Amino acid sequence: MNDVKQSIDDLYRAESRRVFATLVRLLGDFDLAEDSMHEAFSAAMEKWPQTGVPENPVAWLISTGRFKAIDTIRRGTRFQTLTESHDAAIDIDHEHEAVGDEVLRLIFTCCHPALAPDAQIALTLREVCDLTTEEIARAFLTPVPTLAQRIVRAKAKIRDAQIPFEVPDENELGARLRSVLRVIYLVYNEGYSASSGETAVRRDLVQEAIRLTRLVASLLPDAEVFGLLALMLLQEARRTTRTTHDGDLIPLDEQDRSRWNMAQVEEASLITQQALRTGRFGVYTLQAAIAAVHAEAKTYEETDWEEIIGLYDALLQMEPSSVIQLNRAVAVAMYHGPEQGLELVDDLIKEGGLMDYHLAHAARADFCRRLDRKDEARASYLFAIKLAHQEPEKRFLSRQIEKL
């Protein structure tokens, strides 16, 4: 009895999004699909303890969910009219459900360019990754009602304007890919480091993002898909050494490199090189290349800083950004010395719009410390603490002050 309950729990975690994505396509309606999926899982809780788990539980859940939806439509509780498209969709042959990846179909719909960019990300996190509206709101630093309305509007547009649930054809696939990758990277980042407060790393989100990228890569062997995959694998390979058991941050120069997953680093470096060789790479591949240089260095001091500065220059040509310039300044400080780094970061704080960015002040503090300008370093650390959102970052900066 408890075994069955456990296997339903496991099934929910592993397959609920696939069941949901299939029901969305079959029913053409997010809310109806969500309700029907939950009804199907409740039905499983009721029946499986007696009948045992069916041979193909996912197919059972999809088919049960579909019947529950037909019931709902027939009862007319949700729709005033039973439209032809609903009937036609529900009659689709069972066999077709296995074709293609349903979750991929769903992600392309959620990332449709006819939806506002913010809505694409919110909808993907909600519908594909099953994050709550509150979690997404936190990731976006957006009030919950605003975010909820964004999702409701996006769903209404998909329904009313009839955005189809399909993987775009070859002509459109390339153009549609950019927003898909952007969304996946945001999903990854939400898992890699939560946006505020004391939050643990969300492994499932990270795995979901990597899984989705591998899936897209198998369908569309584009350099940037591989670049993004490599970038995430490289960050993952080093993730466990970023924090202590208590959640305190460990800076790159103090991380235990012997604990890095070097097999994964090697796989990612190979993927990065392949992406670079195509000559059609973009910002993800360049970020992966930077991460690969870090990951391959035996010690922090032995890092090829010159190479990293060059890669940041290439990245800045594609995407001018003050935050990227700040990262470049850190590499410059390692290669040419902290004076040059300080000069660059002071410019960025004064003119680059980074006045309120805590990491700019933290970098400034670090350069001052290395130049033995302790008072200035302390002042900048204190300023950075005031601006930081995450508790682990605040604690890390406080420790730096104690060390002065």
Added chain:
Amino acid sequence: MKYLCLVYLDQEHWDSCPDETCGAYAQDLIDGGHMVAAEPLHGVHTATSVRVRNGQLSVTDGPFAETKEMLAGFYLLDAKDLNEAIRLASGIPPAKYGTIEVRPVRTLDMPGGTPSVGAPSVAGS
């Protein structure tokens, strides 16, 4: 002579006219021999703007809101979904210079749906 009558409403008044009222007036126009075609639209949240510049298709969410450009014409198209509608809209020649706003047509919520020329009148039958 044919005249195009464009209906503008702010969000506040979007649902102010009951569908039956609009349907009845449409039927009057049909009976009087004046109607060519009329369709109500879904709200602006369903709008998609399509542009072609240097051969590149650009699709963005939202209605067209550039006051410099004026309404120059319309196409009422039949497409299986928004993707096909966008594809067809991108072929409209002025998409190269201006903007094509794509808005889905809805059906009036009344017996028989939106009255149309040539269809039997529900009210009169």
